[in-house]
Amino acid sequence: MFPEYDVIVVGGGHAGCEAAHAAAKMGCSVLLCTMNMNTIAQMSCNPAIGGVAKGQIVREIDALGGMTGIISDKSMIQFRMLNKSKGPAMWSPRSQNDRMRFAEEWRLALEHTPGVDFWQEMVSGLVVEDKRVVGVKTGIGLEIKGKSVVLTNGTFLNGLIHIGEKQFGGGRTGEAAAKGITEQLVDLGFEAGRMKTGTPPRVDGRSLDYSKMEVQHGDENPEKFSFSSETSPLKEQRTCWITYTNKEVHETLETGFDRSPMFNGRIQGLGPRYCPSIEDKINRFAERDRHQIFVEPEGWDTVEIYVNGFSTSLPEDVQYKAIRKIAGFENCKMFRPGYAIEYDFFPPTQLKLTLETQLVENLFFAGQINGTTGYEEAGCQGLIAGINAARKVKEESPFLLKRSDAYIGVLIDDLINKGTEEPYRMFTSRAEFRLLLRQDNADLRLTELGHAIGLASDKRLEKMLDKKNDTAKLINDLKQKKLSPESINEGLEEIDTATIKEKITVEKLLKRPQLGLSAIKELDPDIHHYLSKYPQEVLDQAEIQVKYNSYIEKEQQMVEKLNSMENFRIPSHFDYLTIPALSAEGKQKLHKIKPETLGQASRISGVSPADLSILTVYLGR
């Protein structure tokens, strides 16, 4: 019934969609096999994309030629650039999205990607021959052949939902769990673990009193995720609201603690520390007498509301009583209770940097199955797994991103080398070169790479090169163009900044913390005229590069120094066990993880600097 596919993607979540799209764009025949074609790219939890560090990932996915940015743009109902008051390394785009539109846009995008076939069914196992995957088995007993397989099962593997003392199987509320795959992988020698995550109750927006909440508008001049011209910023936006829990809410929640699956040990899996449930927050931060709650609409027209910050698996009656004590929620009606879900994951130290498994060739894992949490984290892994699955089939070299290239590089390097005990999410603090890994320059960093592998289009590349060249030209001009005291001192005084004594280059003026190009533009008609020729993104780019030049250069030098070690490759069959001088832990970890380079070895937790120099000696470097 089926041809042999180049790539079979199991699961149509955020990871699976990016994987299928990327592999097909790169010329592979792809089968996306997912349990229900109506739930492709469902947002399991909050209808929002991006945010701190995650927004950067979306921009990176987009720059490489992935789709999450475009889909987010097409379905967004509000946009905000977070941290605009901080340095540009912290600026993070975030959108509120229409849940139904998001899913529909992804499905249509995949349908219109030549090379992607669909099959709606549960995959119940893999076909593995000689430690190499050659296909999948489905629930009704079909065998479908594939040269490579990408598993992106999300929270579905032996998913178990908890609400108070009740528990029932499921991959998400109302959807069945997936059985069989974990068991088979364990038989094949994989180590599996258990994690948990949770989601808040959904409520009826008609039952809330917004006058008791703070309004949160979108940005006045909203931007967007995609660097491409396929999308445009929102003209109209929906509002969100902010409210707070209070002591009464906390006390009410506490009445359910003895029935909480989190506190009475019924849930074994570790949850995301940085995305805690409300009962967790109350428990861990007993001193705080309120927590912020974001009240977010689920779409343009629906009355369904997402209660961000109120994730909980307490008994539903406790959820209900407590939520009604939040300001504005006095008459709240619930659509469904919050819940926690436990699911199987596979410690990602069992993977290569390509996201191929070490144990079974041509088998790739991406998304929540690797112990991460979040759509963006899932999406970018899907992209990398899809790319590498395609390249493996085409017998091309692995596609890897370094920690200094992208947050995506940081994420994968962290996962493979450090593993993760709790659901892994991205933070800016995980990146040592975060001034380089900004959201504004993701295209400059990555579009060429995406284009070289046949993913980012020619148009994207041209657009990026135009931006790059224009920026360089602009910066160069800013270094030449001088402004005189006569022409600008009046203006400088008006905006309360020091006047100048003699002519000064625009570049120098721009380095003043208080001054941006938009302010400088107003100081002098000539410079106004000159700057008006440039699109905003070029102006922004130039401004950032000029202002932060010295810091950026310093990071760049560090990167280069590290790269020389980073890139030194370790033979894949290098036998660590025979090197007596290595520490016991270092030896064991190196043996298990089999780092591909000295750089990778250096970041394995448990590998000491001493181990590293011993290694360097043995490798004859």
Place this chain on the structure above:
Amino acid sequence: MFPEYDVIVVGGGHAGCEAAHAAAKMGCSVLLCTMNMNTIAQMSCNPAIGGVAKGQIVREIDALGGMTGIISDKSMIQFRMLNKSKGPAMWSPRSQNDRMRFAEEWRLALEHTPGVDFWQEMVSGLVVEDKRVVGVKTGIGLEIKGKSVVLTNGTFLNGLIHIGEKQFGGGRTGEAAAKGITEQLVDLGFEAGRMKTGTPPRVDGRSLDYSKMEVQHGDENPEKFSFSSETSPLKEQRTCWITYTNKEVHETLETGFDRSPMFNGRIQGLGPRYCPSIEDKINRFAERDRHQIFVEPEGWDTVEIYVNGFSTSLPEDVQYKAIRKIAGFENCKMFRPGYAIEYDFFPPTQLKLTLETQLVENLFFAGQINGTTGYEEAGCQGLIAGINAARKVKEESPFLLKRSDAYIGVLIDDLINKGTEEPYRMFTSRAEFRLLLRQDNADLRLTELGHAIGLASDKRLEKMLDKKNDTAKLINDLKQKKLSPESINEGLEEIDTATIKEKITVEKLLKRPQLGLSAIKELDPDIHHYLSKYPQEVLDQAEIQVKYNSYIEKEQQMVEKLNSMENFRIPSHFDYLTIPALSAEGKQKLHKIKPETLGQASRISGVSPADLSILTVYLGR
């Protein structure tokens, strides 16, 4: 957690949505409790509404103030008035719909209906006290109180899906079956039965060769379902296609007959005779060497295609091999196989005409649970059950439609009095007064009734009265206005119809079979000017009433004669068992069904004309 609701509707399918909407519009507090809020108003099978007799039902639902017409209008991608070449009793509106839009429009419509609350969960049982329902129990163990409950579980009760020799539980593919309710109802004394239905494989439109098929366009001047001004006809439409099976297809299908769950006895439930599977058609009509296949898009943008006419539960490999032998399907890719589903239903003879159960007070059944098939059949039952649940709670009299009022009246009367052995669908032949029950006059027949119970809006009533008055005025004028030979004979000759000798009224001219108002309009400038003042629907209405006047009047008289008997009420505790003269079967059926009127008694299969006259005597009539 929950207030006591006036009406709890279990299930958000086509019946449940109409029930919830109607009860809320009539002022009740309503809870719609459904397994998954993302699947509200899912079309389980073909993405189309209306068709012969079904289209009339949609018009009737609309005239009463229900929503199926409006939702269909908003989501349609093609419209056709079927049987336009036959008499107006046969004209039947049919739309092809965007599956996702249809579901989304229904969900949004319900969200924006004040009084409808939502709860997403599976209902696992009823709370019954003293033979009266007082609420429902949910999967996680909640009890929700309701003064009345409408069950609309569709194909979900102990649903069992079959594909070839494989079977698995489910209410639809990818969705869980509902357990518990049947068992409880049987304990309460209900009789349950088993039925089956089926659906074709879904395929990838990109893999079809449309050049080998016939194109089927929508109507040139498409109409719509709703009488209201809330919707407007399509400006653009999508095309469908027609192709045919052939001998090779049939032979291929036959290779799977030994593994067919239909033929080897594994499926016990009876399927819809008039909506047979392709294997059924081949088997029953062995002499036919081809069957028609309608190739229908599932929406505006999706590539998914519905293969209407190819419903099957043969093994998937047989489905695949056979479908590829259909012209245009040579390279067909499937998204998922067709399947059959068996489910529990409750023989509808256990209901009253209000759709309340005889055994448990305030409990109503509507939709496929009553042994019907089809969205329209489900929707209209939901409407009637919702209305009557609301009226019961408000202690108002039952709302009943007679067989001469509406197809809806025919449907419910058939179900309650005759029951059904196989899935019941509507046909024009089921209606004895089908010249009265036309799609064009559903508003004239029903809007006043809908308005009187607080369902149809004032605006609808006004619009209907305008149409009625305008039509009456127009018909009156047509009887007065005369045309002379000089003015029209030339025109008559041009269109090849007999000329006139002396002046003739427009009415008389209109009675000629070949002539419609649109043709008459062109014969004479005065009449052209006069007719141009009227909207099309008034012109159509007047034309039909003039042309078919004598037939319509004859049916009207029959209705009146029957009504005098029809309306004669039988006391609800009338004891048939003590009347020795009744036939054994008649006695038993009357005792079981407890007809409310002599008319109802007359239509019970097994009640003979002799039984009826005996009854008439006993009732002192």
